[in-house]
Amino acid sequence: MTLDTVFTGYADPALHSQGLFIDGQWLAGGGIPVIDPSTGDVLAEVADASVADAMRAVDAAEKAAAGWRRTPARQRSEILRRWFTLMTEHAEELALLISLENGKALPDARGEVGYAAEFFRWYAEEATRIPGEFRPTPSGSHNILVDHEPIGISVLITPWNFPAAMATRKIGPALAAGCTVILKPASETPLTAYAMARLGAKAGVPAGVVNVLTTSNPGPVTNAMLADPRVRKLSFTGSTGVGRTLLAEAAKTVVSCSMELGGNAPFLVFDDADLDAALDGAMVAKMRNAGEACTAANRFYVQSGIHDAFVAGLSKRMAAMKVGPGYDPATQCGPMITTRAVDKIDRLVADAKARGARATTGGEAIPGSGYYYPPTVLENVPVDADLAHEEIFGPIAPVYRFETEEEAIRLANQTEYGLAAYVYSRDLTRAIRVGRGIETGMVGINRGLMSDPAAPFGGVKQSGLGREGGVHGILEFMEAKYFAVEF
CATH class of the missing domain: 3.40.309.10 (Aldehyde Dehydrogenase; Chain A, domain 2)
Structure with missing residues (x-):
């Protein structure tokens, strides 16, 4: 296989370097080189988001939030299922794209695409099974009704080592729960995230429900989003050191955090x-x-x-x-x-x-x-x-x-x-x-x-907080609401 044959269809880096993806639109701009680690050569340049761009993404997520929250679970499920189908149809191209920007061997890249797509299929099914509860109090004085509501606008930060799977493992449960999201992929491997956004729009994800931005200045950009009171969730996968810093920043506005951190x-x-x-x-x-x-x-x-x-x-x-x-x-x-x-x-x-x-x-x-x-x-x-x-x-x-x-x-x-x-x-x-x-x-x-x-993924000690995947994953993007009911 030569690079000439790799640069086709969804495997073409140029297709996915057309700007930030905010409110369903591509906002042009360059600035961040994407390197092929197999050669050290530049594959493409992607847009470099500013704090103002991040605020535009939060605005877009807010504008779409009420409509997406009201969207019936079955409809959200069908959109996720279509996204799964599109990923499967473009699996080989996505695997080639991952190999280009990440360097991983094609068998591993193919495995990642299959694994990543399964999160959309799994959460397409979980979207229609969000749990609730109804029971009398032990004293018999009233009834307990427990509902689960979307937690709100969610910032998703993903690493470079699994650029497709780490994105779908967060986007799938967030959308199934009824949340709108802003995905910030690693600047080393952003092309896969933009390719995923393109497929999501084709699957019917409404404008503003999924926004994607890349930046060479992650600290100020992320901190600005976390400081915005409209943002209510942070889901991060990365190093323990960065996770500790983000937890401290999120504490300032009491943002709910899920952390999948380092391992040994x-x-x-x-x-x-x-x-x-x-x-x-x-x-x-x-x-x-x-x-x-x-x-x-x-x-x-x-x-x-x-x-x-x-x-x-x-x-x-x-x-x-x-x-x-x-x-x-x-x-x-x-x-x-x-x-x-x-x-x-x-x-x-x-x-x-x-x-x-x-x-x-x-x-x-x-x-x-x-x-x-x-x-x-x-x-x-x-x-x-x-x-x-x-x-x-x-x-x-x-x-x-x-x-x-x-x-x-x-x-x-x-x-x-x-x-x-x-x-x-x-x-x-x-x-x-x-x-x-x-x-x-x-x-x-x-x-x-x-x-x-289908299994809960996560660690203890300095390896993180919360779980991704399985029936636990969707609850990370929901808040339990208790109704005391008299009748």
Whole structure:
């Protein structure tokens, strides 16, 4: 596949760089270059929103809010369903677009598009099942009626690593609940968000219900929206550090917040695990999106009896992966998102090696154009290495040895994060016991992939607040209203 064949239809960056999308209109303007991480070349330029542009988006969301709130649930459902259908019809083009601006390998990009579309299908169904409650009080003095109402205008901030899925995981429940939204995608990967907006308009989303803006000045732009009393919800996916800053800003106007923040997922393999299954799961949990995922396995704790075989098997599989441009069909591991990302990975690996770790494969940045780092396995990693405590966000698998179940749980919990964990054991009772002992919001048992639109996604500790997906996701965009009823 050549770039000439990639730049077609919805995969053409020029189609999605025509300006901000506000009130159903494209507002022209350039200023933010979008880089192909496979080459370092500029793909396109997107508009750079000012604070005034952000206020225009809030105005548009307010103007559309009353009508969208009154729109029957079935009608909202049908619009989301059409959006799902359009994403499915344009799946290959969207996958190519993601590979171009994000760098992820085409199989991963295709998987993301399918996963992203499912949020529209799931919330198309949930829109018609918003719960309510009616019951008498225990004293019998009156009746309790509980309704759920849309929380209001919602600001959605999404990261670069899953530009389609992180958007649909927020837009789907917000629209199903009856909220209007302003989406601010990462400036590294904005083209996918604008492509989604174009499909949403085609699906029948009314003007102003979904607005999209990109900016090189996210702090002032976001703060201005959060300071506006019309904005009542912030849903953010990104780093814990930025999340803390946004929480402090949202507190000034008591804006409801959902936060999906960083991760440092442990991957536990016990002696009785099926080795091949554990290796299969490790490759999925570590190498999906080249490790640039908050749920990526960050620390591999392997019991002594199976440790050497696991390291040998993982090293062989990682060494065999084809590294190259994401849009090349042969690629299995694409580039990192920026040179800064490569530098961080290089620093973490160098620190681990300086402390006694040994690279069984990889371990050195790949020179030349593009932002590449090879799949790497490190053994004999000390638990005080920097990469044991920081989110790696790259194709690095550090392996640690443990002896007992209690030690494994203790090591797994030695982090401020608590998003995801993985446990491999043929003893299901033990696997669930260990899973319960790990301080985390999600646990994969004998499975390297846990994300599903029908399941609640989120973490504990410094990994966030609230849940996305499942029946929980729509309630994040609603307020419970209690009526005391006398009759």
